[in-house]
Each structure stands twice: as C-alpha cells, then as structure tokens.
Amino acid sequence: MSIALSEQEILRRESLKQLRALGINPYPAEEYKVTATAEEIADNFERFPDNYKSVTIAGRIMSRNIMGSASFAKLQDSTGRVQIYIKRDDICPGEDKTLYNTVFKKLLDIGDFIGVKGYVFLTQTGEISVHVQEMTLLSKSLKPLPIVKRDEEGNIHDAFTDPEQRYRQRYVDLTVNPEFKQIFIKRSKVISSMRDYFNKQGWLEVETPILQPVHGGAAARPFATHHNTLDMQLFLRIANELYLKRLIVAGFDGVYEFGKMFRNEGMDRTHNPEFTSMEIYVAYKDYNWMMAMVEECLELVTRAVHGIPVVQVGANEINFAGPYEKLSMYDSILKYTGIDVSAMDETALRQTCAELEIEVDNSMGKGKLIDEIFSAKVEANLIQPTYITDYPIEMTPLAKKHRSVNGLVERFELFVNGKEIANAYSELNDPIDQRERLEEQLILAGRGDDEAMAMDDDFLRSLEYGMPPTSGLGIGIDRLVMLMTNQSTIQEVLFFPQMRPEKKARVTTAEDFTNIGVPAEWVPVLNKMGFNTVEELKAANPNKVFNDLGGMRKKLKLEITMPAKDVVMAWFA
Numbered sequence: 001m002s003i004a005l006s007e008q009e010i011l012r013r014e015s016l017k018q019l020r021a022l023g024i025n026p027y028p029a030e031e032y033k034v035t036a037t038a039e040e041i042a043d044n045f046e047r048f049p050d051n052y053k054s055v056t057i058a059g060r061i062m063s064r065n066i067m068g069s070a071s072f073a074k075l076q077d078s079t080g081r082v083q084i085y086i087k088r089d090d091i092c093p094g095e096d097k098t099l100y101n102t103v104f105k106k107l108l109d110i111g112d113f114i115g116v117k118g119y120v121f122l123t124q125t126g127e128i129s130v131h132v133q134e135m136t137l138l139s140k141s142l143k144p145l146p147i148v149k150r151d152e153e154g155n156i157h158d159a160f161t162d163p164e165q166r167y168r169q170r171y172v173d174l175t176v177n178p179e180f181k182q183i184f185i186k187r188s189k190v191i192s193s194m195r196d197y198f199n200k201q202g203w204l205e206v207e208t209p210i211l212q213p214v215h216g217g218a219a220a221r222p223f224a225t226h227h228n229t230l231d232m233q234l235f236l237r238i239a240n241e242l243y244l245k246r247l248i249v250a251g252f253d254g255v256y257e258f259g260k261m262f263r264n265e266g267m268d269r270t271h272n273p274e275f276t277s278m279e280i281y282v283a284y285k286d287y288n289w290m291m292a293m294v295e296e297c298l299e300l301v302t303r304a305v306h307g308i309p310v311v312q313v314g315a316n317e318i319n320f321a322g323p324y325e326k327l328s329m330y331d332s333i334l335k336y337t338g339i340d341v342s343a344m345d346e347t348a349l350r351q352t353c354a355e356l357e358i359e360v361d362n363s364m365g366k367g368k369l370i371d372e373i374f375s376a377k378v379e380a381n382l383i384q385p386t387y388i389t390d391y392p393i394e395m396t397p398l399a400k401k402h403r404s405v406n407g408l409v410e411r412f413e414l415f416v417n418g419k420e421i422a423n424a425y426s427e428l429n430d431p432i433d434q435r436e437r438l439e440e441q442l443i444l445a446g447r448g449d450d451e452a453m454a455m456d457d458d459f460l461r462s463l464e465y466g467m468p469p470t471s472g473l474g475i476g477i478d479r480l481v482m483l484m485t486n487q488s489t490i491q492e493v494l495f496f497p498q499m500r501p502e503k504k505a506r507v508t509t510a511e512d513f514t515n516i517g518v519p520a521e522w523v524p525v526l527n528k529m530g531f532n533t534v535e536e537l538k539a540a541n542p543n544k545v546f547n548d549l550g551g552m553r554k555k556l557k558l559e560i561t562m563p564a565k566d567v568v569m570a571w572f573a
Helices: 007-021 038-042 098-107 161-169 170-175 178-200 243-250 287-306 327-338 346-355 366-377 430-446 457-464 476-487 510-513 520-528 534-538 541-556 566-570
Strands: 055-067 068-076 078-089 113-122 128-139 225-226 232-237 254-262 275-282 310-313 316-319 325-328 387-391 408-416 420-426 471-477
Touching: 007 098, 007 254, 038 055, 038 068, 038 078, 038 128, 055 078, 055 128, 055 316, 078 113, 078 275, 098 128, 170 178, 178 254, 178 287, 178 476, 243 254, 243 275, 243 287, 243 457, 243 471, 254 476, 287 310, 287 408, 287 420, 287 471, 287 476, 310 541, 325 327, 327 366, 327 387, 346 366, 366 387, 420 476, 471 476, 510 520, 510 534, 510 566, 520 541
Parallel strands: 078 128, 325 387
Antiparallel strands: 055 068, 055 113, 068 078, 113 128, 225 232, 254 275, 275 471, 310 316, 387 408, 408 420, 420 471
C-alpha cells in the first residue's frame, strides 16, 4: 500500500516536474540574502521611504490575485505579511515571458516560498506594497495549506482550529495561524528574563544528566530504558534535584538548570509526559529567603513579558507583585474544609477522605492522604499567588525538618490560579536523617506506591562529605507560560506536545477496487475523488458518486466509457 495523494497534491507534483523541465531548481541551495522584513517595512516605510527604494524579502505565498499582465500577492515571513505587486514586463524584461505567464501564474501555488527584489510603494488604496523587479523560487510546496480567510475587518473564517491537527502539525498551525507565534515568543521571554535575573545574582547555569541510574528527586513514575553497552537499566530523569545538590556539596554557591523532565504519568490539560522545569539551589539560604526571591523574580518576569506585573488569566486578574499570601498546609485545609487534620493518624485520614468522597487506595500513606485532601478541596481556591507552607514530613523526603514544629518540614509550594507552579525547601543536609527518610520511601514502594522515591546511595555519600545550609526551588516553566499567555491547556504552550499515534489513511491496491466491480481505468479517477480505500467508497452516497464520476470524466477530458448507473450501484452492494 502507498500513501494517498489528493488531486491537489498530484497537480503540485506535476508543476514540480514542469519547473524542472524549464530549468528552474525548485529547491536551490545558495544563500538568499534578505534585507528587510514585512514588519520592518510596515513600521518604517512611511517615515523613511528613501530607505526602501531597494529591498529583498522572502517568504511564503499566502494569497494571490492574478490579473492579466499584473498581479498582487501576499507574502508571509517570520514577522508578518506584506503585499507584493508583480508586473509581467518588470520580471520578464525581454521577449521571454515564461517566468510570469507560466511560472508565476500556473506553476506556483499558495504555500510556495519565493524571494523578491524591488522597491516599496503605496498603492492607490494606500496599502504598503513591494513592486517586484526580480523573483526567485526558493521552495515548492507539495501539500496545500488549509485556506484561512480574513475579511477587511480582520475577522478569520474557515480557521484551522482542530486541536488534534494543530498540535500534531504545528508547522501548519503557525503558518496559517501566525498569531499563535506570540505564545512562544513570550515563552522565550519568560525563560530569558529569568536566566538574566539569576546570572546577575552570580549563580551558575549548569547541565546535569538526563539518563540517570536512580530516579530520584521527586515522587513520580519514571520512564525506563536499557543501555546496551553498559548492560544496565537507566531512567529518564523525573527531576535534577539530587545532581544539583551534589554541585552545592562541590562548593558552588548557586546553581540552576532549565531542563526537560520526564514522568510516565497521565496526560491532561496541565500535564505532559515531557515538560520543562527550572531548578535552582543557593547555599546558605532557607525557604523564607526563597519566598522573597521568588516574588522578586516573578514580578520581573511578568514585567518583561507584559510591561506590568498584572496578567489576565481567564476571568481572573493575577497580580504577581509581592508580597504573596502565606498559609500552612494544615491551615489551608482547615480554612477551606473546616477540618483540622494536623493530629490525625492514617486511619483517621482515610475516614476523612471517605467522608469528603475522595478516592484513595491502600498504597497511600499519611502524606499522600493529606495531599489528596488538599488537592481536592483547597487548590482550586488559590487564585492569587499563594504560598502553602510547612508540609507534613511524610510528604517531603528531601526537605529539612521544621525548626520549631515537630512533624513538619520547611517547604512551600506556590499556587496561582488554582495550580502549583513552584516548589521549594530548606534542603535536608543531614545525611543520617536523609537515609532514614529514603528508607521510609522504600517501605511505601513495597506497599505498591510506584511514585515513591528510590534509594540513591551516591547522593547520600555526597551529603556525608557535607552540604552547607541550602534552599532549593523548582518552577514548572510550562505552567508559568500558561499563566503568562492566558492559556488553559499545556498543549498550547508546547511546540510539539505528546500525541497518540496518528491514524494514517492508506491507499489500497487497484485490485481491491476491481474486485468489487470497478473498471480498472476508473480506479485512478476514484482516487482523485478522494476514495483511497474500498471502505471509504462504500461509506459514500452511491448516487453522488455516480454523478461525480460523470463530472470528473468531463473535467479531466477522459476518453473512457462511463459505467452504467446499475454497475456503479453494484459497487456498494
């Protein structure tokens, strides 16, 4: 079986052959030097017209209006669209008019990349345009773009909006919906402004392993793989925390990393198996210092993206200027449920979950049960930036014990618009306490908790050499970008989110069609009509197929006998 080709794709391949026959390379290798962009021309031409008497631009043909010996088209580059005016005698000054009459009018299509040289002028209707004097084909498009129409008011019609197609074919999405590029431009600003802030503090950007022998640093299910040469199992990292702490042991005062993490868990509007996290560790600091740093950093990031510290997220106006509200984990549950869970044991917590109709399982210990109550009853209420602090020790194996309250650790999570975007500790640097905590995690793993942390003996060994008091922070970059761009799904802020395998339509053999009575000479016609399998044909309306066959016979000027109606009807029996 072979991949189906539509009628448009067949025609474009024919154009490709004709271009080559004319001696035109549809995919030239040499550099094409661009001197201006669509945005630059739109912003500056009317103020500085003399600067645009000779320009070279390149981009994709997005629309054409062919009118005899002169035509208009819209060219789209990475910055926007600009109108071009192409006159036959300008690009074909000699007697040979093939470049205009044949190449531009007949063999080029919407979606093709071209380069043009000329000068900028105002049309009679006042539209800034480029008067083309030279034209070069830079890349022939073999698949037609979805037709997205914009009226004079800028309203979009027939938009390419299906999320399945948009996420799977992001290259098409960003071509026909260029406004979505702003999401990713803002994403870049979020990361670059955060990086600039850290660098100014003197903290070092580092890289740590993605393939790790122990899946540590977080409570999550890992992806496992096998290293053939070493004959050992490795895991895609679920966090980079334990490696960054090793660098604090090594004597760095502050280290940070923007990196991909991988968690073999569910996919939904806020979770993707592959995501970006920023983690930072600073020596001689604690979680109180970290709260102040986060407020300063996030206000700076918001101003870099929006110019002000306020962001509109759905119906909520989020203010990232500090100070942020602080609630302990226990106090937050008490505030929103009226229940004090601080003194409850595991049995009482299970009973509370049952009363609150929260589903739990036998593998969950005390910490997981408290987390389930918090997730179900508290999170959605935390709209403005809010620190949830002082977690039960069972929930956080890597955080230092609270300095004044038994049974708690010095940890905070930052919640915004009902979602957690940051997690921080006063880091546990007592190697004996750390070993005991990880041993408790092994007990949970034995009960069936596949998110329990693994024992990392090398990390424990590093702590035995001594790690200074340290505060660490992790920020989910994807969720932060969702807030900064007012997006409700994580897929919108990822160029290429994880997708289920694509179901590809395949073409069956001609014999499959002839076996149901289709004359062999009519099989290619049915393929051009979009019927690439017998199943697709049988799902169609028989009368419409019969009528369309007659139309295709006339359109393609076929000198083959039209099958009788009863013959066509028999194909659907």
